[in-house]
Amino acid sequence: MNATGYAYGGQVPDWLAARAALAPHHPALVCGGERITFAELDRRANAVARRLAGRGIAPGGRVAVLLRNGTAMAELVHGAGRAGAVLVPLNTRLAPSEIAWQVADSRARLLIHDGATRGLVASMPAPVNAEVVDITIFNEGPEASASLREHIDLAAVHTIVYTSGTTGRPKGALLTYGNHWWSAVGSALNLGLHADDSWLAVLPLFHVGGLSILMRGAIYGMAVHIHEAFDPAAVNSAIDEGVTIVSAVATMLRRMLDQREGRPYPRTLRHVLLGGGPAPLPLLEECARLAVPVVQTYGLTETASQAATLAPADALRKLGSAGRPLLPTELRIERDGMPVRAGEPGEIVVRGPTVTPGYADRPEETAAALRDGWLHTGDLGYLDDEGYLYVLDRRGDLIISGGENVYPAEVEAVLLSHPAVADAGVAAQADERWGQVPVAYVVLSPGTPCTVEELLAYCRARLAGYKVPARCIVVPALPRNAAGKLMRQRLSELAAP
């Protein structure tokens, strides 16, 4: 091990251009009835680069985008870098003040929005230090002849993606071309790569889960089907029409199965990549019964998406596990900076070529998170004796009750294993005696009668006393962010007064 051991540098031909030369007529994007070939996407990416140059974006300049899923977003993802620009995709569900903060924090020179986000931009509290332009105007706007990049420097920054902010203030994670490249390669070495593959992007493209699909499309030479919003019937139709891989979160998959009413999926569906936390047992069992090829995964913005993935064969044998690290990635569990033994919980730390070089303009947070190449995720988990990862919790959600640690995800996993529970979240509630106590918020499965008392008895039979929820509240739905991640800090808003 040495200091240069983590410099995953090098230069490769522009992968979109390479795919356009190799298979110009192959579909690159399918979206809302439109089918865009690799040759056309390549041309549009060049046009984006010239338009950015036309608006004075110099190499290294940052461009914020606030766009719904669609081809315009994909064109910017592939085109910005050709002008040397760094893309800053913003969450379209942010509040106006949060958008203004992230635009300022990222030092973006340009903010591109669309019709759906125009109102958000107009409501920003103060004028931002960036040119604001509608995508339609941008696409009709001036072009400048820029010297477009022909090669991709793997060490160059492609994107700044703000972490979801379920804990603390958002930080902009730098993602290099190399991060995206190695993520695509690691995923292909795990999931395989077929000549007729196509990947459905129904997750937001401004999060790494959706963004990584666009990168893989160009690197693999694979069609990406973009859905503007999640519609279970539309996703099921796309699968029937031959989409081979779908990225989803558990709540989406639940709604897809409900809409389908037991009709099996075609064999062309190779993988449903399931992120966003542990999946409920009834859902996994139903998938096994219907031969839905679920692949559970653990990923972060800071690792350009998947860091560990559970193989379909292990889906039930390793229930609740996120699998083993992808080949180029190392993953271990640390406590006080030292690796712990199998079965012992600790902080999940990750090293390898998909790991971000750091947070934009945040040397202190970068130094805190990255030590000797290891990314300290702040997530808690353990490895079983076969090296399979179980994610226990986000560190910020840890409940400390009477000096004992309570990991909400562990309590949630027990609740989710009950056949009557469709969804569950656990959060801390202040308590005079214990400091904090866990409180459970559950969504019940329709048609499976169950009382709160039964659920608590179920927990008492399976958990140490201090982990059993002090209260259990039945709610119609849980708060999840755009990436499908449970926002535990908002659970208490659901509590009855």
Added chain:
Amino acid sequence: MNATGYAYGGQVPDWLAARAALAPHHPALVCGGERITFAELDRRANAVARRLAGRGIAPGGRVAVLLRNGTAMAELVHGAGRAGAVLVPLNTRLAPSEIAWQVADSRARLLIHDGATRGLVASMPAPVNAEVVDITIFNEGPEASASLREHIDLAAVHTIVYTSGTTGRPKGALLTYGNHWWSAVGSALNLGLHADDSWLAVLPLFHVGGLSILMRGAIYGMAVHIHEAFDPAAVNSAIDEGVTIVSAVATMLRRMLDQREGRPYPRTLRHVLLGGGPAPLPLLEECARLAVPVVQTYGLTETASQAATLAPADALRKLGSAGRPLLPTELRIERDGMPVRAGEPGEIVVRGPTVTPGYADRPEETAAALRDGWLHTGDLGYLDDEGYLYVLDRRGDLIISGGENVYPAEVEAVLLSHPAVADAGVAAQADERWGQVPVAYVVLSPGTPCTVEELLAYCRARLAGYKVPARCIVVPALPRNAAGKLMRQRLSELAAP
């Protein structure tokens, strides 16, 4: 572009160990009725490393191996690096004096042979400065507890492979772990990667074509079927039993089809990767008729195998082409150091992460071959206007006749396009008037009557006068080296006196 742009460094977990942890019971090697799992291969690789340490091989030490295809060779390929050793695989068809020369040239400390190569080693002209040991003795020999590598440094040298020497004196090309890794990745991005893939290694494992299959097996987590020697019936049986990819040269494929007598191959056969020069038209047409998925390729020792590959869909449309460069590779045609236009012949130069860092202990040859990251292959070719590579010739085989350049491969391609020609080679013959003239050596297809006069008339109708062979000699077979490459410098030995 900058000096560090070609430093494809970085560190990854040991890929064989990763595969052994992920799928311990998956077959890694199938050879002669033996089936070795990834867990077992991982254990054997560690044993190899301890035995090398037991014989005093220190990190950086070079170990020459003179072994037939088999599991012992594969164990050394995966195990040597764990002790920090660099493997020097030697061609088992070399003469004893050539072996002695390469052992000395490589500065190997150890030479491991087997029963089949014992006689060769015993006949070496002078004592070599290396310990000589039979593989059986080695495998029963002393082990030392070495601190085995857990990570793979992609910049470290894995192998020294002597180039085939069809021109000039052999040189040992350094191949790093990164060269092999990127080659495996580039091939997967081109050929795809299926969960049930298995790759048949019937090419010699001491050449890069066979060696690269072993590397891919461990990187992909894929079974490699090793055949000790080429037997067309055995290859056909392996395909019937489910092997999905086969690497072969045209003469092998010809014999496979002959043995099969028209019976189609199963759909499980995904690719027949065809190297070693242009394939005869009748062979390609027969493959198309039988739906044999032929993939023509251009590769070099110095690029860790494939540099360009023709997609199956283009096999007949781009007859004789080796396709486009694999994604991480750049390829262009140069004359006098400058790129030439489409259609113009020149030297094939290649750049990218699969390119060797140079020749062992040969700074001058390295500097001559590698300039600004570009490997000057010495091969002649051109790109058509769609960027498809046509290999014209090895530079050393160029025939100059009356001041005009004659590329033997061009004449051979014409001869091979005649339905009566099974194989063809063209070489120079001294001529008082023109300096040199081309002479053709052809192998006729059985059952297709044809005269030499007809073949020459066929050439005259398709080639400029100075390219038409002065003589055409019918021979029973052409001289090819162990990798199947035509040895044109030996063609004249076939001429009738």
